[in-house]
Amino acid sequence: MQLNTMIARQIVERTMKIIGHSVNVMDEQGLIIGSGDPSRLHQKHEGALLTLAENRIVEIDEATSNSLKGVKPGINLPVMFNNKAIGVVGISGLPSHVRRYGELVKMTAELIVEQAALISQLQWDKRHREELVLQLIAESELNEQQLMSIAQRLDLDLEQPRVAAVIKLMPLKADALSLEHLQSMVHLLEYPERDNLVGITSVSRHEIVVLKPITIEHGEWSRQLEQKKLRSLLKRVSEQKAFTIKIAYGGYFPSLHGLANSYQTASATLAAGQHQKDVMFFEDHTLPVLLSAMPEDDWRTKQLQEPMRILAREDRRGTLRKTLIAFFDQNCDLVQTCESLHIHRNTLRYRLQRISDITSLNINKLEDKTQLYLSFLKWQQET
Structure with missing residues (x-):
C-alpha cells in the first residue's frame, strides 16, 4: 500500500476539520503530496525524511526549522500500514501547541489508509471475480486446475454445483439503461446472495450472467429453493422502479467446463423466449431453444x-x-x-x-x- 494524492487529500481535509491546524502528508520519499497550505505541495520535507529514517515522532521548533529544507515548526509522525512506515503526517505549529493532536491525527490517517486498502482489495477481488466468470462461460483455454487455483486465491468455491442464468434489463421509461443500472442489478445479485458469481457480459446488450449455486437431488438440480430466492429478487427489482428483467436459467452440466454449456443454454433460452415469460428454464423450453438455432432463411x-x-x-x-x-x-x-x-x-x-x-x-x-x-x-x- 502506498500513499497517493487522493488519500493524502482525504487525510488533510478530515483532520483539519477536527484540529484547526494545517496538516501535511508526505509520501515515502518525503515529498509533500497533501497540505493545508497548497504552496507547499510537491516540496521535499527533510523533517519527514528524518521521521521515516528513524521511524519515530520528530518535533521541529523554530530554530530547527531554519536549518532544514521545506520544513516549518510542527510535529511529524510516521504513518504505519502492516507494521511499515509508508509516509508521514505533519501538523504545523509550535510543538507545545500541536503535540496533543499528534496521536489523533496519526490514528485518523492510518484509518483512512486502511479503508483505502480495503476498498482497493475489494475492487481487485470484484474485477478478478468477474474475469473468472467470463473465463468460465467462454470455454476458457485454462485447464480446470488453473481455474481452481484462481478461484482459491479469490476464496471462491468452484466445487459447488452451479447453473448459469442470463438476465436482461429493460428500462421502465424511454431513457436508455446506464452502467449504474447494471451495477445496481449486480449488487442485487451479490447481496445477500454472497455465493453468486456475477459478470456483465455485454454493456450494450444490458445482459448480466450469474453462476448460481444449486442443490442436486437424484441427479437433477432442485428448482424449489431457487424459485423462492427468485421471488425475493423480483420483488427487490420492482422496488428499484427503474427497470424490469427477464431471466433465463440454463441446464445443469456437471464439471467446471460444463458452466460454458449452461451459459449457452441460458442465453439461447432467453433469445428464444423474448416475447414470452419473464422467467424461463431451459428444461421447460428445450425444443423451442433447439429450433431457434435454425437459420430463418434456411x-x-x-x-x-x-x-x-x-x-x-x-x-x-x-x-x-x-x-x-x-x-x-x-x-x-x-x-x-x-x-x-x-x-x-x-x-x-x-x-x-x-x-x-x-x-x-x-x-x-x-x-x-x-x-x-x-x-x-x-x-x-x-x-
Whole structure:
C-alpha cells in the first residue's frame, strides 16, 4: 500500500476539520503530496525524511526549522500500514501547541489508509471475480486446475454445483439503461446472495450472467429453493422502479467446463423466449431453444413453418390457432383441452379435424402431430 494524492487529500481535509491546524502528508520519499497550505505541495520535507529514517515522532521548533529544507515548526509522525512506515503526517505549529493532536491525527490517517486498502482489495477481488466468470462461460483455454487455483486465491468455491442464468434489463421509461443500472442489478445479485458469481457480459446488450449455486437431488438440480430466492429478487427489482428483467436459467452440466454449456443454454433460452415469460428454464423450453438455432432463411426452417402459415391464412378469426395452443398446452389431452376452452368434446374434435384438413397433417398420427407441433413452435417464435 502506498500513499497517493487522493488519500493524502482525504487525510488533510478530515483532520483539519477536527484540529484547526494545517496538516501535511508526505509520501515515502518525503515529498509533500497533501497540505493545508497548497504552496507547499510537491516540496521535499527533510523533517519527514528524518521521521521515516528513524521511524519515530520528530518535533521541529523554530530554530530547527531554519536549518532544514521545506520544513516549518510542527510535529511529524510516521504513518504505519502492516507494521511499515509508508509516509508521514505533519501538523504545523509550535510543538507545545500541536503535540496533543499528534496521536489523533496519526490514528485518523492510518484509518483512512486502511479503508483505502480495503476498498482497493475489494475492487481487485470484484474485477478478478468477474474475469473468472467470463473465463468460465467462454470455454476458457485454462485447464480446470488453473481455474481452481484462481478461484482459491479469490476464496471462491468452484466445487459447488452451479447453473448459469442470463438476465436482461429493460428500462421502465424511454431513457436508455446506464452502467449504474447494471451495477445496481449486480449488487442485487451479490447481496445477500454472497455465493453468486456475477459478470456483465455485454454493456450494450444490458445482459448480466450469474453462476448460481444449486442443490442436486437424484441427479437433477432442485428448482424449489431457487424459485423462492427468485421471488425475493423480483420483488427487490420492482422496488428499484427503474427497470424490469427477464431471466433465463440454463441446464445443469456437471464439471467446471460444463458452466460454458449452461451459459449457452441460458442465453439461447432467453433469445428464444423474448416475447414470452419473464422467467424461463431451459428444461421447460428445450425444443423451442433447439429450433431457434435454425437459420430463418434456411429451406428447412421455411418448410417447417409452412403448415402454420397455411393455417394462419385460413383461420382469419384465430379460433383454430387458439384451439391448437390449448391442445398443445394440455399435452394433447382432449378432456383438459375442452375444460380449458369451455367447449364440448365434439366441438374440439371438429376443430382438430379442420386443422388437419387445412394443414394436410393428420393430428391423430404421431409423425404428423410432431411436425405440426414443431411448426407451431417456430410460429410462436416469429409472433
